Amino acid sequence: MKKAYVFFATGFEELEAVGTVDILRRGGIDAKTVSITGERKVTGAHGMEFVTDSLFAETDLTDADALVLPGGMPGAINLNNYEPLKERLLEQYRNQKVVAAICAAPLVLGGLGLLKGRNATCYPGFEPKLVGANVTGEAVEVDGNVITGKGPGLVFNFGLALVAALKGEAVAEEVAAGLLL
Numbered sequence: 001m002k003k004a005y006v007f008f009a010t011g012f013e014e015l016e017a018v019g020t021v022d023i024l025r026r027g028g029i030d031a032k033t034v035s036i037t038g039e040r041k042v043t044g045a046h047g048m049e050f051v052t053d054s055l056f057a058e059t060d061l062t063d064a065d066a067l068v069l070p071g072g073m074p075g076a077i078n079l080n081n082y083e084p085l086k087e088r089l090l091e092q093y094r095n096q097k098v099v100a101a102i103c104a105a106p107l108v109l110g111g112l113g114l115l116k117g118r119n120a121t122c123y124p125g126f127e128p129k130l131v132g133a134n135v136t137g138e139a140v141e142v143d144g145n146v147i148t149g150k151g152p153g154l155v156f157n158f159g160l161a162l163v164a165a166l167k168g169e170a171v172a173e174e175v176a177a178g179l180l181l
Helices: 014-026 075-080 083-094 106-111 152-167 169-178
Strands: 003-008 030-035 041-043 049-051 066-069 098-102 140-143 146-149
Touching: 003 014, 014 030, 014 049, 014 152, 014 169, 066 083, 066 106, 066 152, 075 106, 083 098, 083 106, 098 106, 098 152, 106 146, 140 152, 146 152, 152 169
Parallel strands: 003 030, 003 066, 066 098, 098 146
Antiparallel strands: 041 049, 140 146
C-alpha cells in the first residue's frame, strides 16, 4: 500500500490538511497525519484543533511514497522553521519520491531549491518564495516528483493530483466521481 505523510504545524490551513488526507484515504493510500509541534494536538489557522496520528520524532518516514505540506499561516512558516522536516524533504526529493505542498507551503520547497526549473503554483503573494520556479498560477502543478497547489479552494485538485501520482489516473477519476466532481 502506498504511504503518504501530511505534516501539521501550528497555524496550518485546516481545509488543505484534512481535505488532502481524506482524498488520499479515499484513493486507498495510507495517509498519516504527523505533528511537528511536539504535541499530537495541533491548532489550525482558524482555531480548530486536531489530534494527529503521531509526532514527527516518533515517526519512521523511510517508507513514505509522498510527503505533503498543507499551507496556512503561520503554519507554512512553522513548517519552514522545522529543520528535521526540511532534511527529510531533501532526502525524499533526492530519492525521486513525491514531495507536495499547497497554498503558502511551497515556500518550503522553494527555500530548499527543489523548485528550480520546475513549474509550480502557490497562494497569490508567495510567488517570490518559489525560488527558481516557473510560477504558473494554475490550480495544481505536477512537475516530476514535485506537486504544488494554489490554495484551500483547490484542495480537491491537489488531493486528486496526489492520488493520480501515487495510484494512477484511473483511481483518481474513481475518487473524483465518488466526490461528485
